[in-house]
Amino acid sequence: MKFKFLKIVLTTYRYAVMLSVGALSISGTASATLIDSIAALNDGDQYRVLFVTSTTRDATSKDINVYNSFVYDAAQAGTVTGGLGLTWTALASTDAVDAIANTGMLNNTDAVTLFNTIGDIIAMSGHEIWGGSLDAPIAHDENGVANNTLVFTGTTSHGRIDIFNSLGGKYKISNIGYSPSITNDWIGWARAYQTLTLNYYGVSDQATHVAVQVPSPSTVILLSLGLAGLSYSRYRKQS
Known part of the structure; x- marks a missing residue:
C-alpha cells in the first residue's frame, strides 16, 4: 500500500510539473510574437x-x-x-x-x-x-x-x-x-x-479575439498538491 501511495503522489507531482511548464510556455514566451500580440488584445x-x-x-x-x-x-x-x-x-x-x-x-x-x-x-x-x-x-x-x-x-x-x-x-x-x-x-x-x-x-x-484565462504555475501546483492530499486521505481510509 505504501508503494501504491508513493506512486500516486509521484504521478500527481509529475502532472503538476507538466501543467506548470505548459502554462509557462503559453504565458512566458518572447513578447515579439504574433500569438502574444493577439493575446494582448x-x-x-x-x-x-x-x-x-x-x-x-x-x-x-x-x-x-x-x-x-x-x-x-x-x-x-x-x-x-x-x-x-x-x-x-x-x-x-x-x-x-x-x-x-x-x-x-x-x-x-x-x-x-x-x-x-x-x-x-x-x-x-x-x-x-x-x-x-x-x-x-x-x-x-x-x-x-x-x-x-x-x-x-x-x-x-x-x-x-x-x-x-x-x-x-x-x-x-x-x-x-x-x-x-x-x-x-x-x-x-x-x-x-x-x-x-x-x-x-x-x-x-x-x-x-476571445480572451482565455491561463492559470499561473503556482495555482496549478497548489491544485495538484490538493489532489495529492486527497489521494493521501483515501490511502489512510483504505489502510
Missing part, C-alpha cells in the same frame, strides 16, 4: 494578419481566385499562419475586383488591428492602411521570416483597381509594391511586366 477586439508570400508567381491571370488560391496555399503551409485557423485572400486587384472587395478590408475607421507575422501592428483600421502611412511594414512571410521584396498588387494606395496596371490587365504590366516600405510604396512602388515572378501579400479574414 481585449476580449472582443477585431484583428487581421498580413504577410508576404515566400513563394512567387506571375501576374498574367485575370482571375482573382488564382491569386487567392496561391496566397491561401502559402498561408496553410506557413509555420506561423498555418495554425491560426483563418481564411486567406490576396491583397490584389484585377480588372473585375479591387483589393478592398477581395479582402473585405474596408476603407473605414472601424477598429481592427492589423498585424504582420511577427506581431508588429501595421495599422489600427482599414482607413489607416488605405491611404495613410503604416506603423510597421508587412515585410514578413508566412513563417515570420523577414522578406524585403517586390510584390505584385495591381492596386492603388487607396485599395482600388489600378485601371492601367491591374493583375492580368491588357497592358501587360502591373502595379507592384515594396514590402519593407511604410509609405504608399508598400503597395504602389513601381510597375513590372506581368510575366515576371514576384511575391504577393496575403490577408486573413477578420477575426474576433
Whole structure:
C-alpha cells in the first residue's frame, strides 16, 4: 500500500510539473510574437494578419481566385499562419475586383488591428492602411521570416483597381509594391511586366479575439498538491 501511495503522489507531482511548464510556455514566451500580440488584445477586439508570400508567381491571370488560391496555399503551409485557423485572400486587384472587395478590408475607421507575422501592428483600421502611412511594414512571410521584396498588387494606395496596371490587365504590366516600405510604396512602388515572378501579400479574414484565462504555475501546483492530499486521505481510509 505504501508503494501504491508513493506512486500516486509521484504521478500527481509529475502532472503538476507538466501543467506548470505548459502554462509557462503559453504565458512566458518572447513578447515579439504574433500569438502574444493577439493575446494582448481585449476580449472582443477585431484583428487581421498580413504577410508576404515566400513563394512567387506571375501576374498574367485575370482571375482573382488564382491569386487567392496561391496566397491561401502559402498561408496553410506557413509555420506561423498555418495554425491560426483563418481564411486567406490576396491583397490584389484585377480588372473585375479591387483589393478592398477581395479582402473585405474596408476603407473605414472601424477598429481592427492589423498585424504582420511577427506581431508588429501595421495599422489600427482599414482607413489607416488605405491611404495613410503604416506603423510597421508587412515585410514578413508566412513563417515570420523577414522578406524585403517586390510584390505584385495591381492596386492603388487607396485599395482600388489600378485601371492601367491591374493583375492580368491588357497592358501587360502591373502595379507592384515594396514590402519593407511604410509609405504608399508598400503597395504602389513601381510597375513590372506581368510575366515576371514576384511575391504577393496575403490577408486573413477578420477575426474576433476571445480572451482565455491561463492559470499561473503556482495555482496549478497548489491544485495538484490538493489532489495529492486527497489521494493521501483515501490511502489512510483504505489502510
